[in-house]
Amino acid sequence: MKPFGANLPTDQFSLIRGSVHGGGSVKGGESLIQCNTCHGAHGIVRVKDKRSPVHPLNVVATCAGCHSNPAYMRTYNPSLPVDQREKYRTSVHGEKNASGDAKAAECVSCHGGHEILRAEDVRSSVYPTNVPGTCATCHGNSDYMAEYPIPTDQLETYSGSVHGQALLGKHDLAAPACNDCHGNHAATPPGIESISNVCGTCHALNADLFSKSPHKAAFDEMGLPECETCHGNHGIVAATDQLIGVSEDAVCSQCHAEDLNPAGYQFAMHISSLIDSLETEEARGTALVDDAENKGMEVGDALFRLRDVRQARFETRTIIHSFNQEECTAVFDKGFAAASFVSGEATRAIDEYYFRRIGFGISTVIITILAIALYLTIRRIERRQKEMLHT
Ligand code: HEC
Ligand code: HEC
Ligand code: HEC
Ligand code: HEC
Ligand code: HEC
Ligand code: HEC
Ligand code: HEC
Ligand code: HEC
Structure with a gap:
């Protein structure tokens, strides 16, 4: 060619x-x-x-x-x-x-x-x-x-x-x-109203909760895209707890303040403090379980329920999309209940460990006293036998 x-x-x-x-x-x-x-x-x-x-x-x-x-x-x-x-x-x-x-x-x-x-x-x-x-x-x-x-x-x-x-x-x-x-x-x-359908093909639960939430009507009225308003489109990053709350970088602050749509402001503040508490409880439970395990105590039940705490924490990130206080609180409560069980069990195991240690200490003392007494008795018997031989 x-x-x-x-x-x-x-x-x-x-x-x-x-x-x-x-x-x-x-x-x-x-x-x-x-x-x-x-x-x-x-x-x-x-x-x-x-x-x-x-x-x-x-x-x-x-x-x-x-x-x-x-x-x-x-x-x-x-x-x-x-x-x-x-x-x-x-x-x-x-x-x-x-x-x-x-x-x-x-x-x-x-x-x-x-x-x-x-x-x-x-x-x-x-x-x-x-x-x-x-x-x-x-x-x-x-x-x-x-x-x-x-x-x-x-x-x-x-x-x-x-x-x-x-x-x-x-x-x-x-x-x-x-x-x-x-x-x-x-x-x-995707048109403004179909964005949550597009995202919902994969994130079905989030889209379902959102469509029943008070934001659905509010966003439609303002002509705002649904998921995109909070998450973006091409640059979507992993969602973090910082998204929710009343600080400047929380997305809620764009539209909610004490004197602007205040119900959402109260909600954001409340949920954000629940997230903090549940995380503190989870950390406390984890530390106690670790401590008990290091002491060689059996804490299988607590370990198992620790997974429930993590699961609840996971679910709270999704249920937030209901923007409904009762629905969210129910999931947080599940987490708090599991966390309190975990801390309770682990604390009991740690107490038992110390109880056994004290018990072990006391019995060691008693055995030592008995051993000394036995030794002295034997010595006394031996001495008496020697005296009898000399006489
Ligand atoms: C499915 C449809 C189709 C068939 C079948 C086809 N072509 Fe093409 N051809 C194209 C298209 C479309 C272009 C435009 C260039 C491009 O964007 O690939 C093209 C471009 C060309 C060109 C311009 C230079 C280049 O390669 O881009 C030549 C020469 C050519 N084809 C020769 C052939 C020959 C020879 C055959 C049979 C062996 C053939 N084509 C079969 C669709 C086809
Ligand atoms: C051959 C070049 C070319 C390729 C390849 C191409 N596009 Fe386009 N696309 C265009 C042009 C040109 C427009 C018209 C832009 C306009 O009018 O604003 C457009 C428009 C669009 C629009 C509408 C933008 C708007 O808001 O008007 C979308 C969405 C889009 N393309 C997505 C895609 C996707 C997804 C792909 C890959 C699967 C793709 N395009 C591949 C050239 C291309
Ligand atoms: C903007 C890019 C784009 C253009 C323009 C485009 N296609 Fe496609 N096409 C795709 C993508 C992406 C897929 C893969 C879909 C998938 O992964 O299932 C596809 C899939 C297909 C398939 C496989 C069956 C199906 O429908 O999924 C056929 C056949 C096809 N295209 C033919 C065509 C023909 C004919 C045209 C012109 C009329 C065309 N495509 C124009 C992007 C394009
Ligand atoms: C002569 C008829 C004919 C023409 C013209 C033709 N195709 Fe096809 N094409 C077919 C057939 C038949 C198949 C299915 C082959 C198979 O599945 O074994 C096919 C398969 C395909 C597939 C793969 C679909 C899949 O994912 O299985 C794509 C993509 C495609 N064609 C695109 C094009 C594009 C683009 C053009 C034009 C540039 C074109 N075809 C022109 C007959 C044609
Ligand atoms: C009003 C703001 C807002 C809107 C609208 C919103 N989200 Fe979220 N989204 C959040 C917040 C806040 C979090 C993070 C909660 C956390 O990490 O504590 C989140 C977390 C997520 C996560 C990660 C957690 C999980 O469930 O896996 C996904 C995925 C997600 N959103 C998808 C969506 C989709 C899809 C839509 C649209 C149907 C949507 N979001 C609409 C605020 C929003
Ligand atoms: C997670 C879903 C998602 C993915 C993945 C995605 N887009 Fe988009 N894209 C959107 C949304 C949502 C919009 C904005 C619609 C609106 O606000 O009107 C958009 C807008 C666009 C536009 C219009 C111009 C603009 O930037 O606003 C183009 C062009 C486009 N996307 C191309 C692409 C290309 C190319 C890719 C892949 C590299 C891509 N998109 C990947 C969801 C997506
Ligand atoms: C084709 C399926 C699909 C579509 C469509 C889709 N996503 Fe995703 N998304 C995923 C997958 C898979 C991941 C997890 C990626 C990873 O971390 O490995 C993800 C991750 C996310 C995360 C981070 C989750 C976290 O745990 O922090 C957010 C937020 C999110 N997507 C929002 C959206 C939004 C908003 C849209 C629509 C604009 C959308 N996604 C469209 C599949 C999808
Ligand atoms: C783009 C603006 C916008 C953003 C961003 C936004 N909201 Fe809203 N929100 C509204 C509007 C408008 C309403 C409806 C008016 C009202 O009820 O105060 C509303 C309503 C609510 C409600 C229902 C209040 C009631 O009356 O029961 C809650 C809860 C809520 N938002 C929480 C949040 C949280 C949490 C965030 C951050 C993750 C957030 N919103 C982000 C605009 C927004």
Whole structure:
């Protein structure tokens, strides 16, 4: 190929062969996809030419020729959805593409052209751990995105988040990639009212509690996004106790003060002090159990209930989303009850240890006295025997 186009790659055939489209046709003989399926046969033009079937503004129709044809797709893979084009049309990308904007993502920007692989193939550009990089080829490129009014820091911010670290750092596929929150083909920012649904696909309990809480109506009225108002979106970090309370850095202080929505202020102060108390109780219980164990005492029951304290502590972090005093107090009470059992049992074991020590001390003294008495008696008997021998 060199004499004709020095920069033109010549690997198209082998890439297609190795791709998901590389298999044989169900009709037999030829392969499922041909060069001309995508490029046309006689009127082949450069891919940058607007008349090319693989030009960004035409390629959706080219892919959809097969992918939106249920009868055809069924013969190859009945389990594959055939709604990509329909969903894509509702996305921000699809709307821009339909209006003649060739820079918005289309099928090939996310999947590639010749090298397309199955979504579950780890080498695929749309495999979960690769999605952030794929989206960021555009969304992280400030030159490319210059004409659009949106930030280009999503990947950077996401990478530092609890989700990004789990997915990209630990390869934990339970954590969301960009498309888990935005959709694959229907990629749009989740609307204000649907954010808790998006987060709720994974954090179901938090979303359920939130939707029944007094914040639901209050946030809707103020036009505020739900989870995002307190946690953020791309930069979500691990939640800590500092989020709740009445100090300046507590998120509650944005809207609650003694003279502003005061019921929430009282609640935040109360819950924050309950958290402190439960943590103090947990620390006390743990220290007592450790002490008892070091003294060799059996504290299996206390150790077991210590897990209940930790479990309650864990549950309090979730139940907070009810923003309801009674529901929260019930969970804290469970924790306090378990903590008081733990401290009680461990204290009893430690007391018993000292009791045994004192008991051991007393018996040692008695035995020593008895031994001395016995020794003296023997001495006296021996002396008497010697005297009897001399006489
Ligand atoms: C699934 C559809 C599809 C098939 C099948 C296909 N192509 Fe392409 N081809 C594309 C797309 C889309 C582009 C645009 C470049 C890109 O973004 O990958 C392209 C670009 C090209 C280019 C421009 C240079 C390059 O590689 O980017 C050449 C040459 C080419 N294809 C040749 C072939 C040949 C030869 C075959 C058969 C072995 C083939 N194509 C099969 C979709 C396809
Ligand atoms: C000639 C019809 C045809 C054309 C044109 C076509 N595909 Fe496909 N594609 C298929 C078939 C059939 C399969 C299923 C293969 C299988 O499961 O064995 C498939 C599979 C795929 C898959 C893998 C799905 C998965 O995760 O299992 C992706 C992604 C894909 N195609 C994207 C595209 C894109 C993007 C284009 C346009 C550039 C395109 N296809 C053009 C027929 C086509
Ligand atoms: C913004 C990026 C993006 C665009 C644009 C895009 N896709 Fe996808 N596509 C994805 C992601 C991400 C997945 C993987 C979904 C998953 O993990 O289950 C996917 C999955 C697929 C699959 C596997 C089956 C399915 O629906 O999950 C097919 C087939 C497919 N895409 C075809 C297409 C076609 C055809 C187009 C153009 C109309 C297109 N895609 C446009 C990102 C995109
Ligand atoms: C080929 C470049 C490209 C790729 C790849 C791409 N996008 Fe986009 N995306 C754009 C452009 C351009 C816009 C339009 C921006 C605008 O109008 O504000 C856009 C818009 C969006 C929007 C709407 C932003 C808004 O508020 O208007 C979201 C959300 C989005 N993309 C998510 C994604 C996700 C998620 C992926 C990866 C699965 C992805 N994009 C891949 C170019 C791309
Ligand atoms: C945990 C869910 C979540 C993840 C993961 C996520 N986003 Fe978002 N994204 C959101 C929310 C929520 C918004 C804001 C919606 C609003 O307030 O209108 C948003 C907004 C956007 C926007 C609009 C512009 C902006 O920054 O506000 C773009 C573009 C975007 N995200 C792209 C991405 C990309 C690219 C990735 C992956 C690197 C990603 N998102 C990962 C939830 C997520
Ligand atoms: C009014 C503020 C606020 C809102 C709104 C909110 N949260 Fe929270 N969230 C908190 C606080 C405070 C904590 C931390 C409690 C702690 O660590 O003591 C927390 C903790 C969490 C945790 C970690 C604890 C756990 O349950 O695993 C998750 C996950 C979470 N929130 C998800 C969500 C989701 C999903 C939504 C939306 C449905 C949401 N949050 C809405 C304030 C909020
Ligand atoms: C695809 C599933 C998924 C989605 C969607 C999702 N998350 Fe998460 N989230 C996770 C996983 C998994 C973790 C735990 C990551 C780790 O620490 O290893 C997590 C962690 C968190 C944490 C930290 C929990 C802690 O113990 O401190 C918060 C807060 C959180 N997510 C809030 C949200 C919010 C708000 C949204 C919506 C904007 C959301 N998540 C969307 C799966 C998800
Ligand atoms: C974005 C503003 C905003 C943030 C942030 C916020 N709240 Fe609220 N909250 C409100 C509004 C508005 C109401 C409804 C008005 C009212 O009842 O005072 C409300 C109501 C409440 C209520 C119900 C009060 C009642 O009448 O029974 C509680 C409890 C509450 N908030 C606790 C909290 C806690 C705890 C935090 C921090 C983790 C928090 N709020 C963060 C705005 C907010």
